[in-house]
Amino acid sequence: VIWVTQSPSLLSASTGDRVTISCRMSQGISTYLAWYQQKPGKAPELLIYAASTLQSGVPSRFSGSGSGTDFTLTISCLQSEDFASYYCQQYHSFPYSFGQGTKLEMK
Amino acid sequence: VQLVQSGAEVQKPGESLRISCKTSGYSFTSYWITWVRQMPGKGLEWMGRIDPANSDTNYSPSFQGHVTISADKSITTAYLQWSSLRASDTAMYYCARERGSSGHDYFDFWGQGALVTVSS
Numbered sequence: 001v002i003w004v005t006q007s008p009s010l011l012s013a014s015t016g017d018r019v020t021i022s023c024r025m026s027q028g029i030s031t032y033l034a035w036y037q038q039k040p041g042k043a044p045e046l047l048i049y050a051a052s053t054l055q056s057g058v059p060s061r062f063s064g065s066g067s068g069t070d071f072t073l074t075i076s077c078l079q080s081e082d083f084a085s086y087y088c089q090q091y092h093s094f095p096y097s098f099g100q101g102t103k104l105e106m107k
Numbered sequence: 108v109q110l111v112q113s114g115a116e117v118q119k120p121g122e123s124l125r126i127s128c129k130t131s132g133y134s135f136t137s138y139w140i141t142w143v144r145q146m147p148g149k150g151l152e153w154m155g156r157i158d159p160a161n162s163d164t165n166y167s168p169s170f171q172g173h174v175t176i177s178a179d180k181s182i183t184t185a186y187l188q189w190s191s192l193r194a195s196d197t198a199m200y201y202c203a204r205e206r207g208s209s210g211h212d213y214f215d216f217w218g219q220g221a222l223v224t225v226s227s
Contacts, residue, residue: 001168043201043217044214044217045217049215055215089151089214094167094210095153097153098150099150
């Protein structure tokens with residue numbers, strides 16, 4: 001089992017800020033990592049896959065980086081619609097696993 | 108691509124239940140379907156997956172033996188079922204389409220979720 005540690009669990013920021021969210025794996029996963037955004041009462045949506053590839057239609061202010069065990073999601077200039085929860089997910093091996101989530105709230 | 112899930116359910120402990128995920132807009136047998144649980148106020152948990160082409164399945168050890176995932180190619184629908192519900196099964200359940208390469212898949216399209224409440 002690959003354990004995923006996501007931090008922080010809560011992040012307070014303002015529109016226009018640059019924020020980063022981190023995920024650390026208990027073992028190397030190459031770049032088999034995805035990021036999802038979830039708004040209250042809605043299903044998650046795919047933002048990034050293969051650690052750094054932006055899903056079609058996702059704004060370019062979102063970016064991902066990392067390989068092996070350490071990964072980051074960066075939002076370069078927060079917009080009001082970005083306040084949501086974010087999850088990383090490893091798909092290197094079964095069982096697939098998610099980070100605990102980061103709630104991004106308005107400061 | 109659309110995944111439309113069945114509606115909210117309220118069941119008693121010990122009862123059985125099957126929820127569905129009706130897909131459209133793509134070749135159903137070309138992509139695995141995965142199921143994800145989200146307990147109230149909590150994060151996402153991967154439950155298991157099915158290859159609709161041949162009904163091969165993989166389960167998380169946390170859910171193996173407690174749920175069954177199935178699919179019906181003729182109506183492009185996947186299912187998640189319980190034979191004996193527990194109060195701790197109260198959660199939102201999402202189906203999602205997998206994309207990637209065999210065994211290395213992320214989830215590109217999601218259903219809207221189905222809320223299951225188990226209470227006596």
